[in-house]
Amino acid sequence: MLGSELLLKCLEEKQVKLVFGIPGGVVIPLYDVLKKSNIKHILTRHEQGAAHAADGYARSTGKVGVCFATSGPGATNLLTGLATAYMDSSPVVAITGQVAKAFLGKDSFQEADTVGLSQPVTKHNYLVRDANEIPDIVAEAFYIATHGRPGPVLIDIPKDVFTQEVSEIREPKIRKHIITKLEKPVLNEIQLGKALELLKHSKRPLILAGGGVTQAEGSYEFLRQVAMNNEIPVAVTLMGKGVFPADNPLFLGMVGMHGTTEANWAIQNCDCLLAIGIRFDDRVTGKLEEFASKAKKIHVDIDAAEIGKNCAVDVPICADSYDFLKMLSQKLRGIKINKDWLKQIELNKSIQKVSHSHLDPQEVMATINSLVDEKTIVVTDVGQHQMWAALFVHPHYPRGFITSGGLGTMGFGLPAAIGVQMANPEKKVVLITGDGSLQMNIQELALIKQWNLPIKIFLINNGYLGMVRQWQELFFNENYAETSLEAGPDWEKLAQAYGIKGKTLRTPYECKESLNTAISSREPWLMDIKVDPGANVFPMVPAGCSLDQIWGSWKNEAHVSSLG
Amino acid sequence: MKHTLAVLVENHPGVLSRVSGLFSRRGYNISSLVVSETEDSSVSRMTIVVDGDEKIIEQVTKQLNKLIDVIKVSDVTHDETVDRQLLLVKVNADNSAKGEIAQLMDIFRARIIDIGKKSLIVEATGSEEKIDAIIKSLQPFGILEIVKTGTISMVRGAK
Amino acid sequence: MELNGAQILVKALEEQGVDTIFGYPGGAVLEIFDALRESSIRQILVRHEQGGAHAASGYARALGKVGVCVATSGPGATNLVTGIATAYMDSVPLVFITGQVAKAMVGTDAFQEVDITGITSPITKNNYLVQNVQDLPKIIAEAFYIAKSGRPGPVLIDIPRDVSMAKCQYNPYRNVDIRSYKPTLKGHPTMIKKAVKILGEASSPVICIGGGVINSGCSAEVQEVVELTGAKVVSTLMGLGAYPGNSQTFQGMLGTYGNKAANLAVQSCDCFLALGMRFDDRVVGNPEKFAPEAQIIHIDIDPAEIGKNIPVDVPIVGDLKNVLQDIIKLLKKDHKVRKTINFPNRNIQINEGLNAPWVLRNLQRVAPSNTIVTTDVGQHQMWTAQHYIFNQPRTFISSGGLGTMGYGIPAALGAQLAMPESTVVAITGDGSFQMGMPELGTIAELELPIKIVIFNNNTLGMVRQLQHYYCGQRYSFVDFKKTLDFMMLAKAYGAEGLRIEKEADVTDVFKETFANRKFTIVECPINSRDLVNPIVLAGNGLEEMV
Numbered sequence A: 001m002l003g004s005e006l007l008l009k010c011l012e013e014k015q016v017k018l019v020f021g022i023p024g025g026v027v028i029p030l031y032d033v034l035k036k037s038n039i040k041h042i043l044t045r046h047e048q049g050a051a052h053a054a055d056g057y058a059r060s061t062g063k064v065g066v067c068f069a070t071s072g073p074g075a076t077n078l079l080t081g082l083a084t085a086y087m088d089s090s091p092v093v094a095i096t097g098q099v100a101k102a103f104l105g106k107d108s109f110q111e112a113d114t115v116g117l118s119q120p121v122t123k124h125n126y127l128v129r130d131a132n133e134i135p136d137i138v139a140e141a142f143y144i145a146t147h148g149r150p151g152p153v154l155i156d157i158p159k160d161v162f163t164q165e166v167s168e169i170r171e172p173k174i175r176k177h178i179i180t181k182l183e184k185p186v187l188n189e190i191q192l193g194k195a196l197e198l199l200k201h202s203k204r205p206l207i208l209a210g211g212g213v214t215q216a217e218g219s220y221e222f223l224r225q226v227a228m229n230n231e232i233p234v235a236v237t238l239m240g241k242g243v244f245p246a247d248n249p250l251f252l253g254m255v256g257m258h259g260t261t262e263a264n265w266a267i268q269n270c271d272c273l274l275a276i277g278i279r280f281d282d283r284v285t286g287k288l289e290e291f292a293s294k295a296k297k298i299h300v301d302i303d304a305a306e307i308g309k310n311c312a313v314d315v316p317i318c319a320d321s322y323d324f325l326k327m328l329s330q331k332l333r334g335i336k337i338n339k340d341w342l343k344q345i346e347l348n349k350s351i352q353k354v355s356h357s358h359l360d361p362q363e364v365m366a367t368i369n370s371l372v373d374e375k376t377i378v379v380t381d382v383g384q385h386q387m388w389a390a391l392f393v394h395p396h397y398p399r400g401f402i403t404s405g406g407l408g409t410m411g412f413g414l415p416a417a418i419g420v421q422m423a424n425p426e427k428k429v430v431l432i433t434g435d436g437s438l439q440m441n442i443q444e445l446a447l448i449k450q451w452n453l454p455i456k457i458f459l460i461n462n463g464y465l466g467m468v469r470q471w472q473e474l475f476f477n478e479n480y481a482e483t484s485l486e487a488g489p490d491w492e493k494l495a496q497a498y499g500i501k502g503k504t505l506r507t508p509y510e511c512k513e514s515l516n517t518a519i520s521s522r523e524p525w526l527m528d529i530k531v532d533p534g535a536n537v538f539p540m541v542p543a544g545c546s547l548d549q550i551w552g553s554w555k556n557e558a559h560v561s562s563l564g
Numbered sequence B: 001m002k003h004t005l006a007v008l009v010e011n012h013p014g015v016l017s018r019v020s021g022l023f024s025r026r027g028y029n030i031s032s033l034v035v036s037e038t039e040d041s042s043v044s045r046m047t048i049v050v051d052g053d054e055k056i057i058e059q060v061t062k063q064l065n066k067l068i069d070v071i072k073v074s075d076v077t078h079d080e081t082v083d084r085q086l087l088l089v090k091v092n093a094d095n096s097a098k099g100e101i102a103q104l105m106d107i108f109r110a111r112i113i114d115i116g117k118k119s120l121i122v123e124a125t126g127s128e129e130k131i132d133a134i135i136k137s138l139q140p141f142g143i144l145e146i147v148k149t150g151t152i153s154m155v156r157g158a159k
Numbered sequence C: 001m002e003l004n005g006a007q008i009l010v011k012a013l014e015e016q017g018v019d020t021i022f023g024y025p026g027g028a029v030l031e032i033f034d035a036l037r038e039s040s041i042r043q044i045l046v047r048h049e050q051g052g053a054h055a056a057s058g059y060a061r062a063l064g065k066v067g068v069c070v071a072t073s074g075p076g077a078t079n080l081v082t083g084i085a086t087a088y089m090d091s092v093p094l095v096f097i098t099g100q101v102a103k104a105m106v107g108t109d110a111f112q113e114v115d116i117t118g119i120t121s122p123i124t125k126n127n128y129l130v131q132n133v134q135d136l137p138k139i140i141a142e143a144f145y146i147a148k149s150g151r152p153g154p155v156l157i158d159i160p161r162d163v164s165m166a167k168c169q170y171n172p173y174r175n176v177d178i179r180s181y182k183p184t185l186k187g188h189p190t191m192i193k194k195a196v197k198i199l200g201e202a203s204s205p206v207i208c209i210g211g212g213v214i215n216s217g218c219s220a221e222v223q224e225v226v227e228l229t230g231a232k233v234v235s236t237l238m239g240l241g242a243y244p245g246n247s248q249t250f251q252g253m254l255g256t257y258g259n260k261a262a263n264l265a266v267q268s269c270d271c272f273l274a275l276g277m278r279f280d281d282r283v284v285g286n287p288e289k290f291a292p293e294a295q296i297i298h299i300d301i302d303p304a305e306i307g308k309n310i311p312v313d314v315p316i317v318g319d320l321k322n323v324l325q326d327i328i329k330l331l332k333k334d335h336k337v338r339k340t341i342n343f344p345n346r347n348i349q350i351n352e353g354l355n356a357p358w359v360l361r362n363l364q365r366v367a368p369s370n371t372i373v374t375t376d377v378g379q380h381q382m383w384t385a386q387h388y389i390f391n392q393p394r395t396f397i398s399s400g401g402l403g404t405m406g407y408g409i410p411a412a413l414g415a416q417l418a419m420p421e422s423t424v425v426a427i428t429g430d431g432s433f434q435m436g437m438p439e440l441g442t443i444a445e446l447e448l449p450i451k452i453v454i455f456n457n458n459t460l461g462m463v464r465q466l467q468h469y470y471c472g473q474r475y476s477f478v479d480f481k482k483t484l485d486f487m488m489l490a491k492a493y494g495a496e497g498l499r500i501e502k503e504a505d506v507t508d509v510f511k512e513t514f515a516n517r518k519f520t521i522v523e524c525p526i527n528s529r530d531l532v533n534p535i536v537l538a539g540n541g542l543e544e545m546v
């Protein structure tokens, strides 16, 4: 058996059904045997697309997403995708070809030090020097990608390892210390007890749930029980969207820079904050010293290194969210919270802003939200539209909102949506994107028609790199340097070039009609939604400020001056 | 404060770069680093001296632990340990100074291992403090060249 | 007057003579874009940072100046990686400026934080994480010096946001002196003498020009050496244009996809003078069988290249222009006789029809003589290298060492901005085109008269060709279903779209293409079964072409 065949056999054993990739010189031996395997290969149009698609596949299923690329430029093209997966703890396994062993280190044609380059953006990586090691390495890679805090792993395979004859096929072995390292931590009873004590005595408790809850399969049900049985309000981070039903009065929405007023207010006024599966990112906490300063803090995370990294907490608990929430749902009963707490939160709900002559993005989001059902997965790109979507479009379940949080990668949306739809053919996939973001990986539109993917692309077109424009407006005296995209392509024609139906929408009425039509159809659609180019995302907490300092409405002068 | 970490790692190429990459990426300060094979040839031991407060050392330890190739991290700062550095130093020495240096080095139990016309080389092992003291004591003679290793440590007692 | 870091950066860039910057904004570089706007520097907003990096490279290669590209932290920075690696492999002088999260947040996995200096250390000549606003002028001056001196290459400067905002006095920094970096410029006299002796005695010398000839700007010196020695000239991919392609002495490109005459000349020569090249595996074929009869003289500015892949008889480290001038002096003294050599006919027979070689010949006939050609990567790249004739340095711009698909279109964008009067043609394949697509938006917005020629074989042709030779014609995952209407796409971007339907159209379509200064996309369908030949298969010597 050849190294390449062994690799595919190992991947099949790991239940890999689908890979995304692009062939090239050194991976030809791998592609040569691929057709004989049960693995379906999706040829993307740029390796970045392959990485994001694998990531979308992984995020929407919790299973490992796999991508292939050739050496050199193929491998370097994966980097942004790997970094994106790394920051959001997504289990991706990337397999790259490398020049033959004898050519390593000689700046050979299409040689790049892939292992060195990808070190800072992978959980681990391997250079395979002997095909006999493939079973062990694949087993370890999948174990590492999915255990503990998930993350991407890269396997770099020289051309001659693909073509090496393997004599006997070893039983895959994972080194013992790796298993120990990544095993589920045992929930510490004493710490759990302390957490219970704090929660029981709290008058104004708040739960803040993040990606760690999304990732721990099934934990959201216990979260819902804990919150509803005890009337504890729930706020989420961007990565935690979907873990709690948005129509429940206890739901406060997202916290942080573009969080809702009520969620941020609740953070700043709670007396006990139960933070689960979050990492106190600067976009979440604002000014750290003032973050939830009135609260005792309980922090639950599976990654010990996250605990105490950014934010000092009172009760650190290194545990899987599932284990913790399950125990909590059994043990936390009948706590007496202050009745005013929920009322006050209610009073702090944000005030809707005035509408404009143009199509108002919030209105568009409301329309989209009304079309979201249990079977909908929302994917976004990065920018204002992402924040509007996070604020106003609510999926029903975890893994129902897929977005690049930690790295904020523009161009993630389209390929990720493709991966999501491939992994979930029965689901409705809605991509909310911006005119800047969509152009970044526009080449992947080709896959939609080719594979008949009924993805609905809702392009929130403001003719700008809107998020940057917003910052320039607010912080740089409206010095709009390099943000206008007015000369963008004609999106309807572009859609047509790819055999996709496209339509331009300019009024609320058109928007409601057409989005509805699109969602109900079984075909892909590209809706070019021309929104107000001047609209800003509010509420907003300027970077470095505490979460109290919310700019609630359009250019609230009073607030601006109070910040100096 | 300086902490000494004893880190057991897989003995294969690239591990050193993973560890040093982690330190530079996260802005931790390495004072010294020594790597060598252990009694088990598949395992290397790194003795890393890091400068930082408790919070930083905790992060360093946790982040090191996350590296897949790291088998075990122990902070031996507060353990009963034997700590050693190795020093080679070339000093200016005319004939009159040679005797003086020899006497001085006797006190530190350091050895003179090479004598040239106008210089000599001193070899010493000892704790960081001792090595620093030796260097200081030689400074008046004029130091021409210094090479020294980082600290290596071993916990006392059985185990 | 006190300036902030961003303003100091911009001043220092102006001091370096930067007039154009390619960039894409984001949170960590807002101050920098704000400061740029007040400056004399032209900013080009690309559509993907990868395009920005390649465009800066096209700009640098067309003009021989340092190219500059700015991107934000996190994804902005990682999106540059392929562009940086591409430039590194081809020794292109570029300075990249990335934003970084504030110093206090570095190392905390902050929003859009990526260790870009760690990532790029294998693919940059040097990189910096700026700690202090006072250091900026020195770092920038060093970065430019390192990028363009010695063997050129990319340098990256990572600037935390608080450094961009911090204020201090601006003091220009002019006298760069880096004690650990002193490129050798003059060749060693003994070695030069040895080389001259060998050259003088050789009866069938071959001179091979590489990218170093272009970087060093020594085409005139090369011509003189050729005249003095009567050598034949061959070229690597990177050297094309550095010696007139229409000259009788020029035998074409050598290597795996080389011209037959060139490969045969190499294999039979008794002296191989290698100028600014690095004996890449695609150039030498099987190293054991390379130029078996020849004494090899290798001149390069990078000592690490010498003897790396091929043992050489006479190594000379130095700047080519200097070394060649020394060689010329000695040659003139000692060997005044100019030898004459019979040149074999290197005309390659090509069949008329809708095949790339023939279409390229026709393209060349119609295109203005000042045309700059960029290519992508694949069969079309090799066909261009074999059949298009380049007579001037810096008129052929292509990704050689890394072979990066998606390079051609953004590189054309950069080249056109560098040489606004020239005609710029990007020759690409349907696969590569799709990787460079984002920058169509930039070209359209700037209304640049770039001409893109797509050889559409509905397949990743070069991979298909490799499968043809190495996989017993089992083709897997290379064919594109018809998913893209290039003419409609041209319309979407407001470009002229022209499609060559049949052989008879070719000349007319190209005439129409060059009749105006409009952004034009030409689609030329070709057969997916066409192969680039001759080709030297893996493990073979250069004379064993099939």
Ligand SMILES: Cc1ncc(C[n+]2csc(CCOP(=O)(O)OP(=O)(O)O)c2C)c(N)n1
Pocket (backbone or CB within 6 Å): A381, A382, A383, A384, A385, A386, A407, A408, A409, A410, A411, A433, A434, A435, A436, A437, A438, A460, A462, A464, A465, A466, A467, A468, C024, C025, C026, C027, C072, C075, C076, C079
């Ligand atoms: C790859 C990449 N480059 C740059 C940025 C910085 N950035 C963040 S949001 C944004 C603008 C996004 O524009 P668009 O996609 O049109 O969305 P909008 O904000 O207009 O909704 C930019 C440039 C980024 N996040 N990712």
Ligand SMILES: Cc1ncc(C[n+]2csc(CCOP(=O)(O)OP(=O)(O)O)c2C)c(N)n1
Pocket (backbone or CB within 6 Å): A022, A023, A024, A025, A047, A070, A073, A074, A077, C376, C377, C378, C379, C380, C381, C403, C404, C405, C406, C428, C429, C430, C431, C432, C433, C455, C457, C459, C460, C461, C462, C463
């Ligand atoms: C970024 C990148 N990915 C993959 C490859 C491997 N590769 C080399 S040539 C080629 C096919 C190029 O196809 P196309 O652009 O259509 O050109 P053709 O060979 O058909 O002329 C591929 C996939 C590469 N060089 N660069």
Ligand SMILES: [Mg+2]
Pocket (backbone or CB within 6 Å): A383, A434, A435, A436, A460, A461, A462, A463, A464, A465, A466
């Ligand atoms: Mg926009």
